[in-house]
Amino acid sequence: MASLVQAVLFTFATHTFAQSISDLGVSGGNGSRGGIGDGDHPVMHAQAYITDAMIPLAPNTTRQLAQGTAPVLSRTNNSGTCGNFRFVVVDSTSNGARQQMVGFGHAWTDSAVDVFNTLQPAVLDQVMNDLFGQSGNNMGFMRHTIGSSDLSGAQYSYDDNGPSFNEGEPDPSLANFSLGQYGTAMAQMIAKMGTYKGDVFLFGAPWSLPGWMKNNDLFIAGITNTPGGQYPLLNNSFNIGYIPQAVEYFTKYIDAFAQYGVTINGLSLENEPLNYQGGYPTMYLDAADEANILNQGLGSMLQQRGVLAMAYDHNTDQPVYPYRVLQGAPSYAHAVAWHCYQGPYPNYTVMADISRAFPGTLQFMTECSNYLPAAGSVNFEVAENFIPPVQQGASGAAMWVMATDPDFGPHSPYGGCNGCLGSIVVNSSTTYTKTNDYYMIGQFSRFVRRGSVNYNVLRGNEGSGATSNQFYVMSVQNPDGSWAVVFMNNMGSDQDVVLSFTGQGNQFWEGVVPSQTVTTWLIPSQQVLNQVNGTKAASTVPPYPFTNTTSIPLTGSTTIAVCNITTATTSSSSSSTSTTALPVPDTTHTIATTSMV
Template sequence: MISKIKIALLLLLIIAFLFPSLYIRPVNASNDPVKVWFSSEYKPKDHGWYTNNWESNITFKLSPQPDLFFTSPDEELLPTITVIPSIQYQTIEGIGTSLEESTIFNLSKMSSEVRSTVLRELFDRQNGIGLSLIRICFGSSDFTARDFYTYDDLPKGNTDSELQYFTIQKDKDYNIISTLQGILQIDNNIKVFASPWSPPAWMKSPETLIGGRLKSEWIPTLAKYYRKAIQAYQQEGIPIYAMTLQNEPLYEPPDYPGCFVSPEQERDLAKALSRELKNNQLKTKLWIYDHTFFDWYAYITRWGLNAWSYVNTVFSDPEAYQAVDGVAFHDYGGEPSEMTRIRNTYPEKGMYFTERSVWGIEGAARIIQYFRNWAKTYVAWVTMLDSNKQPEKWTFAPDPTILIQNAQNPDYYWHTPEYYLLGQFSKFILPGAKRIYTNSGNPDALSNVAFLNPDNTIVVVVVNATNSTQKFRILTSMGQIKTIIPAKTVATYKWKYEPTIKDIISLRSRANNLFVSVEASENYYLKASQSQITLNTKFEVIPLDNGRIALKSIVNNKFVSAENAGSLPLVANRESIGNWEIFDVEILERENDIALKSLANNKYVCAENAGKDPLIANRDKVKGAWEAFELILANR
């Protein structure tokens, strides 16, 4: 006679075989440690940094902390950061800084030994902060020690339609080329992208590098000019990964190089330059706009021009749409959510953050917002001025740079806190990392962002913007870690990912506060009907990249589908994944809340009739509680 214990064990084995995801132990099986580093602010943005080396006063400087270990989740009420690696968003292409001529000028004053040390501190991942992306200027910007120049400068009244006088010799003379070559010897995977501040003056009206507007008749020649610049750098062993077509095209600066380029002109330039690149077997990516999120001055004085209208004008042309790889942004006005707005309209195009230095904990929280709004890059602006805030020709007084050089002793320099705060991101988030789901957090308290690296490690960056130590936990399908973060501190947590541990979730409708369930009695339609988590309310998350997932019901092992291209309710009845079974996961402002948008009809999932009817993808936008769902890890 078989004992009751043996029968019970046999039943458990059968259930485990049918539903393996339920029986994966939600604790890191190898018990690998979670590594932790802290950095803190000190007198952020204070111009006293230029004349005072306060570096020793910084409490944490990428300081390692004791290892943490995953434990089984408990019920203690704590602020919780939920990490779900199976929900994956944009791929990170690099985190870096600019090497405008001001920084190169100051580097060139150093001895070769000290200069080598500085470059390794910036670009070596083991011995420095591992910056992986460099922005250079094609010609002069406002941060330079030299007279303003381009690669084809002529006496006023002359033109050069054949570009016979084109040369990058000044970039060689000013040590720009040699500095970049030295950096690529440290890591030849570092990407270099370029931005022009102005075309040659003879292509503009009036005929000056400072301010002015591009003349449309010179667009084909300007495309050849940029192609020649890319080729010239490539011949020096410096591939140009990408190029923005014009730095801040809506602004005509009064005292340094710049150029107004209308969206119609940028559209035509993108097409012309794309043809030049293809005809010469060049793979440089093209990024448009390269301006702030929202520019009130441009909006008022340029007939309502802003990021949205500018990008739409370019992308409304099919050839230009194909020519352009992404949209570049600065942060001198408006909000990072503009990137999400444009990305959601053009999901095939990358969003790139290309210019803005930020300071202190507030700045670190701002970087988090860039990444949470689809930025594939972060690039600081101006790396090292000296203690006299030189050299520069900008309109205003620059705030402290990442590094500061003593004007009287060029080999003596110091790091501002921003070096270490930037390193909390750049040292640990690898190119090729994918941003992964975390709940939104509170930018005024604990904000966060998380990534899955190509080496299968997870990195979570957390910012404590408050004036007190905060206790919180990080919750994953592997278990939880409880920890604290000091006031005004950035913490980075890194651990090995266990891909065999599946992410199992439940969704609670905000319409009626009930869990979404697969209703076996109603042909497996999905309905917000259960007061607690059960087998019927659990779904395995299947990662599909770019913020998209499929959901597999645990109760019947079928994929959830927006039936009949979304015209019928959601149902768990599919054996495989097609467009009807794919959903975008959009993170909402309320803690832990998401919206699901069906790829079948590009409409949001709704708990129809306040949850009394089955879920259906039939809403054009998220209007309120009916389209909002609380996402809860349900591995236990």
């Protein structure tokens, strides 16, 4: 069974369709755009960057976006004489071109806004540059919460019209709509993001619409989680009689954020629409109702404002939901969002099915949490939920919690994640910690440019979520013609890799991908290579060895023997650490009975 899963996971590509992001807008701002691999910052020589998967026991004891030994370009194949090497083949022809990439990033939650607002101005400037600047993680695909989520200390919507969330009276004209204290703080903080990076794709998602828009007609008497608060445990679903008000709610939200200089580029109508238990903001939204909201005014409004409608936004185990939305609102639904929480592991192959059934539909992995990763353990949560989705058609991916305090908050005490680790932990008004997730996300967001193209990897991938070991490969060509090739090595040993591109003749890039790491190789464009080996070679660019060669066939074993490989330094405290199964968040967000009395 594992071999079958593996085969399905990595051989879909010849049957998928390329997706374009040419019509997508950006959130704007006067910050920098692009980065290494764009037209202004071409890759001029091969480079390697390494992040150890082991959560460090002490600061600066593991490699975190550390520069490694660059791969060497050779035209020599001395096969069969020196040992086994992993042969990675990228189909760099037009047949191998897949989806264009938007980027990688995180989510703006109330927890991030709250803790960032405690920082002194100079420290806030530093952390924002670490996240969005070209000298930092350069993130370009960002989510934000519309109203409260489980990473909010208070529960609210933008039109509660009453003493608290879920207790308001109907407001059919939305006369009481307001971003309020928390929504305003979020809009202002996101606006700051634009001063550090100007080409972010930003999309919003509500955890619930205002309580009065829901059926909310069945309660358990006597349960109050906050003074005066009632939380529906049954029939917590959208009331279709309020479709016009839902359309107006989203319209007002988009326009309100625009007043703060924030352009919304995408909209998910409901985060986790199949998650409806009470205790914190959730709401059941049927796929047919999601399509009807789009058809009855929301879709045309979004098109007028250049906002992408993103269907579903939940786990991979219910792919029929986005099918129903795409079929029900074909004029307006042009994207699908997925989460990683299907157990025992997400089945991202459903994304390839969507691409076949609805060619041109954009797809994204929009939420995955890293729950209480323990120091000294090996953790690939970011890479194993970024690389496979891209292999299956995702144009971008975002982890969930971007920033919290040291207690994983502020978060809801009634079901909020009390162990979701973000990239940034704010310790005081002057100090913050960049976690290993920060560096893992940087392995993608720093090197994959907006508009780059993902290409099919013909050989080199091994394993899946069903196996104990994995070697994943993601290969994109950036706008300058260079390649960013990201490897995830969970094989238990260093992997000597020989990388080739079918569209670039007999050129073999040889190097080591260390054990238990995510390693990114930056490969110069063919134009740069031609210059390096011609009369225009720059003195700052190292020469590449070219000798006679014989081609390596594309059939047979995934490993070959090559002798002239340059061995990278692979000593690390993570080399001898065995992979440990880590706890995962309760993806159904069940609230313990003891917390409700």
